[in-house]
Amino acid sequence: MSVLELVDTSITTHLATTSSSEERTPATAFSDADKLVDHIIDVVGKEIVLGAPLAIGKSVAFINALYQRAKADPSITLRIETGITLEKPVGKSKLERNFLKPFVEREFDGVPDIDYIMDLRKGAVPANITISEFFFKAGSFMNSPQQQNYTSTNYTHAVRDLLDKGVNVVTQLVAKRTIDGVTTYSLGSNSDLALDFAPVMKEMQDNGTPVAMVAEVNTNMPFMQNHAEVADNVFDFVLDQNLKPGHQDYSLFAAPHASISPEDHMIGFYASTLIKDGGTLQIGIGSLSSALVYSALLRHQNNRVYNQIMDELKVSEKFPVCRHVGDRGTFEEGLYGCSELMVDGFVSLYEAGILKREVFEDLTVQTLLNRKKITTDVTVSTLLTLLEHDAIKQQLTAQDVSYLKRIGVFRQSVEFIDGQLQAQQQTMKADLGDTEALQWITKLCLGDKLTGGAVMHGAFFIGPKDFYDALNEMSDEDHKKFCMTSVNYVNDLYDHFIGSQKLKQAQRKHARFVNSAMMVTLNGSAISDALENGQVVSGVGGQYNFVAQSHQLPDSRSIMKLRSCTVRNGKLKSNIMFNYGHTTIPRQLRDIVITEYGIADLRGKPDHVVYTELIKIADSRFQQQLLEQAKAAGKVAKDYTIPVEFGNNTPQAIQSFYQKYTQQNIFGPFPFGCSFTAEELQLGKALKSLKAKTATPAGKIKCILHAITTPRPDNTIQPLLKRIGLDKPTSVQDKLTQRLLIAELRGR
Structure with a gap:
């Protein structure tokens, strides 16, 4: 359902109310970025705190124009508050630069540079400008002065924190369309923060505070519907360079397909065994997530081989958690995606018929679906079940008929006039207790399917070119099933103007919130965002929210994936460590951890079990050292020995197993396409x-x-x-x- 429609339903929202056409005029359009900058300075003054979204949602032309103006005019103070500023790959050595140059020219053709990041790399940002991020592109600012400007915050707190920092201009890239003379904008890739910013910024304006919401139109941005589609008065100003003859919008930054290593494939496979049919899935970005998607597809499309792999790895015997948490069969009911980041893998799952469990914005409907009292197919039983559960009255009212039309139980052509139903130019009493009336309603009024269902809620997206192409080429029917929405709706369970906590809980049954970590300590703490010396690698983002959420839902699990070891400073190191001087997820929120060697089920377990379960899935080259440290600390019994079936956790064992199946065209480094020659x-x-x-x-x-x-x-x-x-x-x-x-x- 679109935010535009919320005002027409029983759901009342601040955004819908304050954005009505009676109270707000359409955004003022500019075709020239510099003229828009002139106007912004006239509105808010020369002290500008700019809030810009993560990743591809940045309005590059406007931001560059504003940055260059501040760079040329020291009387302007500009602070840019954002996250994940994307930049084209640049080699550190001559050899790397020679390798990357043709690739970058080909893959990033038409993608503009963001001026402030280029100056940051050169140390050329002037003193009157500050760039602060709450999430770094992973590893992009190690050993950089930019570490000093990092803001640590949960994704769900970003709007609050940016407002506390005095943000007075909010900007983002949007898509635009006009149908029957009505223009709307789509928040496209980043509905994450704008939906929450908009009502607050309007309220500030009403109270006399000089602030502005700025959109920049780009025809390459996929037009996402539902919550992401907003009225033309949500923004104050719009930069639409297509108003100039001959203008061509720049290309969106696309992340090339990442290769999936044998270790990643094994991690993804183990994770796939924990997904419950009929459940909910959240995944992140990168090769570990692609590996999970691949194995989910394998499970559904080639279940015989999938089960053969499970049996050969003895997954059920070695890791019994998969028997009661997950499934090994095909996805008959299907999955629902609830993920702050909508990656291309969700589209792959949708096309394969896996991402197909629809959730609805009506709590009664969702609850009845969960209890299997109704299905998405509409029959007279659907109508009577709604009556039985007091969703409608026996003697239908105008409100009942409107409700039934909205959820698809009644056809849109059905009318309620003078206490009677009218359909196909016939009239009948609106009494569900009357046999004749019920037969008439069954024949002339009932719809075919429940409407308004979504198979995916996401807050932002980024991916490869073919992902954007798929979104742009989707049919209207398919588009309506993908709902980009507020990050506070997706990442938290608390009541939100788009949906209540009870609704979210009903939608997110059997949730598997899958995240990645850099390291895990033997007590179950996860390290995902920074090093123990304080250097920030990426950011907390939404990871803490999803982990905490998983502990609040009765049938949900948090799954943390990591590679068992890595090379640091030229030496092989275990990523399962005895202890570490920084924590992203504390030990009291420990749950399931996966490496390429298996699954550790930690939730609710005493420390001696937690320690030994993690040692079992560590690389065997480090197992004995970890065990000795655990024994020395008194966390594991002195006579404990590692079971023999967990003693061959070696790269050679992984390679041997992997090569056997790659010879059968199973797994492989680029199952979703390759950006390289x-x-x-x-x-x-x-x-x-x-x-x-x-x-x-x-x-x-x-x-x-x-x-x-x-x-x-x-x-x-x-x-x-x-x-x-x-x-x-x-x-x-x-x-x-x-x-x-x-x-x-x-x-x-």
Whole structure:
């Protein structure tokens, strides 16, 4: 249901009330960004605190114009409050730059740079401008002065915190359409904060505070309906450069398809065994989430092989939590997606017939569906069940008929006139207790399906190009099932003007809130956003909200995924650690943890079980050390030994298993498409391997010794060297680099 429609229902919202056409005039349109900046300064003055959404929702043309104006005029004070500022990949070394340049030119063609991030990288932001983010693009500002401007906040508190910081201009990218002379805007990729900002900003204006809501139209932004579609008076000013002849909107930033490693696939597979048919799913971004989607598809589309893998891995025997928490069958009832980030994987699940459990904005309807008293197919039984549960009266009223039409039980053509029903130019008494009337209603009034159902609620989206294409090409019917909405609606259970806590609880049955962590300590605490020295890697975002929410819902589980180990400072380290000096999710909220070696069920367990369950899914190269630390602290019995079935947690075991199934075209690094050419894949793999091998002095010496004896490049390697600019090296450094790369490409 659109926010526009809320005013016509029993749901009353502040946004719908204050945005009515009687009280607000349509937004003023500008075709020139600089003229809009002039006007903004006239309205709010020269002290500007700009709130901009995460990721692709930023109005780049307007933000760049405002930034350049402040950069040229020191009398303007500009503070930009935002999150996840996206930037095109830039190599740190000459070799990386040579590799990335053709790729970036191809994949990011038409995508503009955001000026302030370019100046941040060069240290050229003037003193009158500050950029503050509450979520970094992962790892983008390590060892950077920008660490000082990070604001730690939960995603659901972002509007509150930005208002506390004095935000007086809110801006975002929107889509636009005009139907029968009525123009509406879609919040597109970022309904997350705007739906909550709008009523507050209007109230501030009514109280005489100079603030402004600014939209920038981009025809490439998918037009999302439902809650994301807003009236043309929600914004005060709109930058629509399409009003200028010959203008072409810039391309949206698209994240290339990430490769899925064997370890990631195993993590995704284990996670898929915990998903309940008929349940709710939240997933994040990146290869771990793509791996989960892949295994969910495998479970549904090739269930025989899926169960074969389960049996071979002895998942049910080693990790019994999957038997009562998850399923291993196909998705007959289907899933409902409730995720702050709507990734392309949800569209894949929808197209495969997995994301199909519809939820409704009516608590009675949702409750009856959950109890299987009704289905989404409308019959006379649907009508009588609603009567039985006092949703309507036996002697139907005008309000009852309006309600039945809104939820799809009655056709839109049915009218209530002078106490009687009218349909297909016939009239009948509106009495459900009358047999003749009920038969007439069954024949002429009933609809086919419940209407207004959504299979997905999301707060923002970002993904690859084909994801945006899929959204743009969706039919109207499909679009209505994807509802972009407020982050406070998705991430929290508290009452919200879009839906009550009771409604959210009814919708989110059997929820599996799946998140990723960098590290987990043996007491079950998760580290996801920062290091123990205080350096921020990304941000808390919505992770805490979803974990807390999972503990509030009776049949929900929080699932934390992580790779068992990683290379840090040139050394292999376990990501399951005895302790760590920073925590994102505290131990009292521990639940399920997954690595490539299995599942640890921690919720409600005593510490000795928590410690040993996590040790069981650690890499075997670190298990004994972790066990000794746990015993030394008195958390595990001195005579405890790791069961033999958990003692072969090695990369070699993963590779052996993985290769067996890739030979059957199961798994694979790019199951959802690849943004790289064959040459780039070969080079990228070699460069990544070479970087890891030369991370330590000893490793560098070893690689150099191999490189010295490597043969000259043959006809298969020469094109690769040319692609990366090393076919004709001149300097000693380039010649050595060439030899190192040749050796790596030859598999030395």
